[in-house]
Every structure is written in C-alpha cells, then in structure tokens.
Amino acid sequence: MITEKQIEEIKGFLQKSENPLFFFDDDADGLCSFLLLKKYIDRGKGVVIKSAPFLDASFLRKIEEYSPDVVFVLDKPNISEDFISGVHVPLVWIDHHSPVDVKGVKYFNPRVRDHNVYLPTSYICYQVVKQNLWIAMCGAVGDWLIPDFMDEFMAAYPGLVEKTDNPGDILFKQPLGELIKMMSFILKGKTSDVNTCISILSKIESPYELLNKTTSRAKFMYKKFDNINKEYKGLLDSAVKSASDDNLLVFYYPSKQMSFTGDLSNELSYLFPDKLVIVGRRKNDEFRLSLRSKKHKLPKIIEKALEGVEGYGGGHEYACGGNIKAKDIDKFVANLRRQLE
Numbered sequence: 001m002i003t004e005k006q007i008e009e010i011k012g013f014l015q016k017s018e019n020p021l022f023f024f025d026d027d028a029d030g031l032c033s034f035l036l037l038k039k040y041i042d043r044g045k046g047v048v049i050k051s052a053p054f055l056d057a058s059f060l061r062k063i064e065e066y067s068p069d070v071v072f073v074l075d076k077p078n079i080s081e082d083f084i085s086g087v088h089v090p091l092v093w094i095d096h097h098s099p100v101d102v103k104g105v106k107y108f109n110p111r112v113r114d115h116n117v118y119l120p121t122s123y124i125c126y127q128v129v130k131q132n133l134w135i136a137m138c139g140a141v142g143d144w145l146i147p148d149f150m151d152e153f154m155a156a157y158p159g160l161v162e163k164t165d166n167p168g169d170i171l172f173k174q175p176l177g178e179l180i181k182m183m184s185f186i187l188k189g190k191t192s193d194v195n196t197c198i199s200i201l202s203k204i205e206s207p208y209e210l211l212n213k214t215t216s217r218a219k220f221m222y223k224k225f226d227n228i229n230k231e232y233k234g235l236l237d238s239a240v241k242s243a244s245d246d247n248l249l250v251f252y253y254p255s256k257q258m259s260f261t262g263d264l265s266n267e268l269s270y271l272f273p274d275k276l277v278i279v280g281r282r283k284n285d286e287f288r289l290s291l292r293s294k295k296h297k298l299p300k301i302i303e304k305a306l307e308g309v310e311g312y313g314g315g316h317e318y319a320c321g322g323n324i325k326a327k328d329i330d331k332f333v334a335n336l337r338r339q340l341e
C-alpha cells in the first residue's frame with residue numbers, strides 16, 4: 001500500500017506544480033493514471049511512451065521542449081540513469097512493477113513495502129485525487145484488477161459492468177470493456193491522432209458521453225478507435241480460427257500491421273483458458289512474442305525453452321514477453337510444447 005504520508009507528498013508535488021510534464025505508459029493503466037492527475041490540477045502536458053520499456057535519455061528533448069517545473073513518470077518499470085541525471089527539477093515516479101533501487105527520484109511503488117500487492121498505477125493515482133472514479137475503474141480493470149471500489153463504481157455508473165471477479169468478463173463482454181479497449185487502442189494510432197484523442201479525453205466528464213457518442217468529439221474518438229479495432233478484430237478472428245485441440249495456441253502476424261501482441265494474447269487466453277497462448281509479430285529476422293497461460297507458471301518453462309535458442313524472454317508468472325530469432329522460433333515452440341506433455 002501507499003501510505004497516507006506518501007499520498008500527501010504526491011498531492012503536494014501536483015499542487016505546487018505550475019507546468020508539470022507527465023510521461024506515461026502506452027496502455028489503459030498508464031493513460032488513466034495521467035488523466036486522473038491532469039484532471040485534478042487542470043494543467044500540464046502528457047507524453048505517451050510508446051513501445052519502450054525504458055524511459056531513456058532520448059526523452060530529455062521533451063524536457064527541453066516544455067521546460068516543466070515537475071516531471072511525473074507513470075506506470076513505467078524503468079528509467080535510465082542518464083535520463084534521471086538530465087532532469088534538474090523534481091522527478092516523481094509512480095509505478096507498480098517490480099521495485100527498483102534508484103537515487104535522484106521521488107519513488108512511489110506499493111510493492112516496496114509488500115512485494116505481492118497488486119495495485120495498478122491508476123489505482124494509486126485515484127487514492128491521491130479521489131475523483132473521476134470511472135477513469136480509475138478503466139485503468140484498474142485494464143491492468144486486470146477488480147478494484148475494491150467496484151461496488152461504488154456500479155452504484156455511480158449503472159449499466160456499465162456486472163458483478164464478476166474475473167476482469168476478463170468486463171474487458172471482453174461488458175460495456176466498460178469497450179471503453180477500456182478504446183483507451184488502449186487510440187494510443188496506437190498516428191501521433192497527431194493520439195494527441196488529439198488524449199486532449200479530448202482530458203476534457204470528457206462521463207463515460208456515457210463516449211459510449212453513447214453524444215458529442216462530436218466523442219464521435220471523432222470512436223471513429224479513430226473503430227479503424228484500429230477493425231484491424232485488431234481481423235487478427236483476432238484468424239487467431240481464433242487457427243485454434244485446434246492442441247494445448248498450445250500459436251499465432252503469428254507480420255509487422256506491417258500495428259502491434260497488438262499483448263492485446264491478442266490477453267483476449268485469446270480469456271477465450272481459451274486451458275491453452276498456453278503464444279502470439280508473435282514478425283519483424284525482420286525476429287519475433288516479438290507475448291505469452292499467456294492460466295495453468296503454467298511461464299518464467300520457468302520459458303527459461304528452459306530458451307536452451308539452444310537465440311533470444312530472450314520473461315516477465316510475470318502468467319504473462320510474459322520474449323524476442324526470438326526467426327531461425328529458432330520453431331525450436332523454441334517445440335521446447336515449450338515438450339514441457340506441457
């Protein structure tokens with residue numbers, strides 16, 4: 001947990017800031033964390049960190065561009081040392097991945113005190129701002145948590161979710177799931193569209209405005225989302241069709257398409273809970289992989305499957321990523337399969 005004192009400390013940085021800059025991860029949790037903080041003070045700039053696990057020195061040009069008086073980093077597992085040493089204003093980092101020991105930042109991570117606690121970054125940000133519950137709900141469920149404010153959300157926003165203890169039910173079957181998907185998918189578009197959508201979202205007051213498309217700005221966002229979602233659905237359909245009675249579901253797609261690797265593996269794993277799901281996007285001579293299993297602890301079997309294979313992989317118990325050279329991909333999959341028998 002984050003302590004009351006830490007919450008006050010984060011709040012202090014927000015309130016004192018005149019021109020804050022927010023870097024955030026390119027998924028629903030990252031975006032919702034930013035929206036919660038930005039709406040609370042109604043100022044500041046947001047920069048989405050796309051497809052980079054690290055916030056590195058290349059992002060210092062954003063600091064030059066905006067000259068912020070405080071920098072917030074939200075939902076990123078790592079920040080490079082040269083980024084930290086290049087920032088000369090307070091650097092506030094709020095995250096919930098594996099804690100790191102790092103100097104020169106104000107670090108807030110509930111897992112420092114309790115390594116096993118699971119509280120997405122948007123949950124922590126909601127503890128600070130205590131407003132815009134619907135955004136906190138989107139971020140938490142987007143990161144696969146049914147938060148303890150679920151009942152409060154259901155009472156305040158009827159018709160969007162039904163009671164369940166499986167976040168997948170909300171994500172893939174209930175109305176709020178569409179909104180969460182939208183928050184993640186709009187970040188995949190062209191940079192100019194991404195920025196327009198983020199600025200629309202920071203003005204929208206209610207989830208119903210978006211879901212019911214009651215305004216032209218909501219219609220604009222929906223159109224952007226629909227285009228990206230069509231591409232996603234095409235891939236999901238092919239992946240579902242490729243499923244057999246094999247206890248492995250392997251699906252590859254080319255890099256000329258947008259990156260949906262994590263989204264696809266999540267939904268496929270929900271649809272086929274008994275299967276180990278591997279989704280790979282081929283880029284030149286390698287595959288970027290996302291692996292999911294509800295039955296097998298992945299890091300151990302991945303480590304074993306990497307023997308004699310050029311590549312790397314790892315992550316959480318039931319959700320991992322990897323990068324494997326194309327020449328070895330069949331061997332890697334065969335090595336995984338052998339361990340399931």
Ligand SMILES: [Mn+2]
Nearest residue numbers: 029075121143
């Ligand atoms: Mn997160």
